[in-house]
Amino acid sequence: MxxxxxxxxxxxxxxxxxxxxGKVHGGAVMKWIDLAGYACAAGWSGRYCVTAYVGGIRFVSPIHVGNLVEVEARVIYTGRSSMHIDINVLACDPKSGDRRQTTHCILIMVAVDESGHPVSIPEWVPETEEDIQLKDTAIxxxxxxxxxxDEMAILFGDRT
Structure with missing residues (x-):
């Protein structure tokens, strides 16, 4: 695969x-985002992957009980062991089928070996103009x- x-x-x-x-809570949406990001990254790399970063999460509109939820994930950039995954969450009433965006974010997943060390993955090369723009945005x-x-390190000091 x-x-x-x-x-x-x-x-x-x-x-x-x-x-x-009465609406789906953000934690549930974040779990779905992580699941889709993992499955996408594992599908691209053929490896076990871990979440390294979730950023720019925007909750645009609520999801209601009974809504059909679709979480779209796609690789938009690859590093040596990392994959930037664009995530878009859509929802609709299954009776009407009118989809609307509810959430969007970027995930960075890292492929790791059995010891948890990063491993090399295949490079993703953009082919369309849209793909080139997505890669440029990821960079x-x-x-x-x-x-x-860097700013956070100045403000809070290095806490690693």
């Missing part, structure tokens, strides 16, 4: 996923994360 770049998970939002306000976001990390 290696080198599968995209993955879609589909399921119904259940009552156990709801917060006190810009990496630079921004580095700047944020």
């Amino acid at each position: 290696g080198n599968q770049r995209t993955l879609n998970l589909r399921f119904l939002a259940e009552p156990a996923d709801v917060n006190f306000g 810009k976001l990496m630079d921004m994360r580095k700047q944020i990390s």
Whole structure:
């Protein structure tokens, strides 16, 4: 199954996923994002993968119990052992089929061996103009994360 770049998970939002306000809680959505990111990264690399980063998460609209939820994941950049995964969460009433975006973010997953050490993965090479733009965006976001990390180290000191 290696080198599968995209993955879609589909399921119904259940009552156990709801917060006190009657909508699916963010923690449930983040779990779904992590599951789709893992499956996508493992499908691309053919390896066990761990989450290294979740960023830019935006909760755009609520998900309700009974909504059909679709979590779309796709590789948009690869490093030596890491994969940047674009995640888009959509929801709809299964009776109407009108899909709407509910959440979006970027995940970075790292392929590891049995000892937990990073291992090399196949490179993803963009082929379309959209893919080139996605890769360029991933690179810009990496630079921004580095700047944020540097600022956080200044503010809070190195706590590693």
